[in-house]
Every structure is written in C-alpha cells, then in structure tokens.
Amino acid sequence: RAKADGRNGFAIFDAGMLVQATARQQIDAELRRAIAEDELVLYFQPQIAAQTRRMSGAEALLRWHHPGRGIIPPSEFIPIAEETGLIIPIGERVLRCACAAATGWPADTKVAVNLSPVQFRSGALFDTIVRALSESGLPPHRLEVEITESVLLESAASNLDLIKRLRELGISVALDDFGTGYASLSYLMKFPFDTLKIDKYFTMNLMKRKDCEAIVASVIALAGGIGITTVAEGVETEEHFAFLKSAGIDYCQGYLFGRPMPPSELRFDPAARASAKRAAA
Numbered sequence: 001r002a003k004a005d006g007r008n009g010f011a012i013f014d015a016g017m018l019v020q021a022t023a024r025q026q027i028d029a030e031l032r033r034a035i036a037e038d039e040l041v042l043y044f045q046p047q048i049a050a051q052t053r054r055m056s057g058a059e060a061l062l063r064w065h066h067p068g069r070g071i072i073p074p075s076e077f078i079p080i081a082e083e084t085g086l087i088i089p090i091g092e093r094v095l096r097c098a099c100a101a102a103t104g105w106p107a108d109t110k111v112a113v114n115l116s117p118v119q120f121r122s123g124a125l126f127d128t129i130v131r132a133l134s135e136s137g138l139p140p141h142r143l144e145v146e147i148t149e150s151v152l153l154e155s156a157a158s159n160l161d162l163i164k165r166l167r168e169l170g171i172s173v174a175l176d177d178f179g180t181g182y183a184s185l186s187y188l189m190k191f192p193f194d195t196l197k198i199d200k201y202f203t204m205n206l207m208k209r210k211d212c213e214a215i216v217a218s219v220i221a222l223a224g225g226i227g228i229t230t231v232a233e234g235v236e237t238e239e240h241f242a243f244l245k246s247a248g249i250d251y252c253q254g255y256l257f258g259r260p261m262p263p264s265e266l267r268f269d270p271a272a273r274a275s276a277k278r279a280a281a
C-alpha cells in the first residue's frame with residue numbers, strides 16, 4: 001500500500017508495493033467482469049432476539065462466486081472496490097437486492113445492509129436508498145443500514161444530516177464494529193443511532209478475558225440507558241450467548257445461530273431452523 005506523506009503528498013513505492021498495485025489492477029478488472037457476469041451474490045446471516053431466539057432479521061453480506069477461485073470473502077475485494085469507486089455500483093446493487101429479498105420475509109423482520117464511507121462521499125446515497133425501497137416496496141422501517149465510525153470521523157456534519165434524513169424516513173441506523181476503533185462515547189450522543197453492534201472481537205474473548213466481560217456488560221448497560229438497541233456479533237457458543245443474555249443484550253448474530261447463507265436457506269420459523277440444523281449436523 002502506498003504511504004502518502006501527509007506534508008508533501010508524495011506517494012513512495014517500493015517493489016513490493018508495485019506488485020501489490022498490479023495485483024489491485026488485476027482484481028479491479030476482474031471485479032468489473034464479475035459485476036457484468038453477476039458473480040457478486042448476497043448471503044444473509046440471521047439475527048435473533050435474545051429473549052426468544054426468534055429470527056428478527058438478517059444482515060446482507062457480499063460474496064464473490066469466482067469461476068476459478070471459488071467463493072472470495074468481502075475482505076479481499078471490498079477495500080479495492082472502495083479505492084477504485086466500484087463500491088458505488090456494487091453498493092447500489094446490494095441495496096436493491098437486499099430490499100427485494102426482504103420483501104419475501106415475515107413482516108416483522110428487518111434486513112441490515114452495510115454501507116461504505118465511499119458511498120457517503122458520493123452524494124447519491126440518499127436517493128439510492130430511497131429508490132431501492134420504492135422499487136422493492138419494502139417499508140423503510142424494515143431496513144437497517146450499518147455504518148462504521150470512519151463515516152463519523154470524516155465530513156461529520158453532512159453525514160450527520162444524511163443519517164438524520166434516513167431516520168426521518170423510518171430507516172434504522174446501526175453503528176457497526178463498535179469498540180474496535182476511535183469512536184468515543186460522545187459519538188453516541190452526537191449521532192442518533194438506533195443500534196450498536198458490539199464487534200465480534202469482544203464477543204469472542206468472553207469467557208477468556210474478565211476485562212472483556214466487564215467491557216461488554218458495561219456497553220450493553222450504557223446503550224440501554226440511552227435507549228440504543230444492542231446486537232452482539234460473532235456469537236459462536238452457548239456460553240457466549242448465556243453471558244450476553246444475562247447482561248441484557250437485545251439481539252445476537254453468529255455461527256451459533258447461523259452462518260451467512262444464500263437467501264433460499266434462511267429459516268424464519270424456529271422449528272424449521274432447528275430441523276435444518278439437525279439435518280446439517
């Protein structure tokens with residue numbers, strides 16, 4: 001990765017970076033082809049209500065079904081799509097597909113869609129979201145958008161305005177990966193979030209580290225105290241789940257309840273989910 005020097009703006013490359021730059025160009029070209037060939041597909045991961053274990057909705061997560069390389073995870077192509085701007089058409093497709101898929105789900109469920117900071121910079125995001133809703137017919141209260149704190153760090157004022165306009169339509173806004181970056185508690189007062197997603201790093205260290213348990217319990221209590229819904233990511237074991245539930249978590253997401261899966265495999269009925277899990281075991 002080129003290191004831009006903050007003072008004079010020069011980017012200094014070495015040979016390794018050149019190799020990386022070439023690889024990035026190749027991936028960019030491949031990505032353009034993938035979009036045209038419809039190789040980018042949405043998987044959905046169940047979110048469940050902690051009290052009832054009922055499915056409350058699902059998060060849309062991109063996968064690249066590459067003809068030669070199999071399934072490529074988003075961590076390998078989204079950063080490049082963000083650099084080249086391809087995330088704009090990709091993100092628009094994600095919104096349209098996610099909203100369309102959710103229209104076939106029970107009326108009390110939501111779909112969560114990840115938004116890139118690059119989409120916020122484009123100026124077209126609000127209209128793109130409104131169009132995805134109107135074309136699919138999905139009611140706005142069934143859409144949740146997930147943003148990361150990098151959106152809050154840059155052009156905070158205009159992004160705050162956009163977040164407010166989305167919420168006025170009834171769309172909920174979640175702060176993703178909470179606890180891993182720089183966001184301070186004051187962001188929770190400055191930005192009107194509906195939901196806070198506790199990063200899987202914390203969930204996965206429960207039962208391993210006492211400090212993690214204290215942090216997670218405090219964050220859940222703090223969010224509850226200011227009326228923000230909590231979701232824990234990365235819930236893999238019943239022990240994690242029991243801890244989170246007793247700490248007052250609202251919703252959980254993780255391999256314990258289901259991996260990201262093609263939409264046809266989603267089971268909203270708890271009995272159907274249990275039998276699907278038995279069949280898979």
Ligand code: C2E
Binds near residue numbers: 254
């Ligand atoms: P994220 O939004 O924080 O999504 C949660 C990630 O945690 C997903 O990884 C999911 O598969 C993984 N995960 C869920 N439960 C568990 C668990 O119990 N254990 C473990 N080890 N992992 C779990 P995934 O699908 O690889 O996505 C990675 C990231 O890529 C996402 O993190 C999100 O930031 C980004 N991403 C995915 N789809 C999109 C998209 O459509 N648009 C944008 N802008 N970003 C996306």
Ligand code: MG
Binds near residue numbers: 059114146176
């Ligand atoms: Mg997310």
Ligand code: MG
Binds near residue numbers: 176177197199200
């Ligand atoms: Mg997350």
Ligand code: MG
Binds near residue numbers: 233
């Ligand atoms: Mg994460």
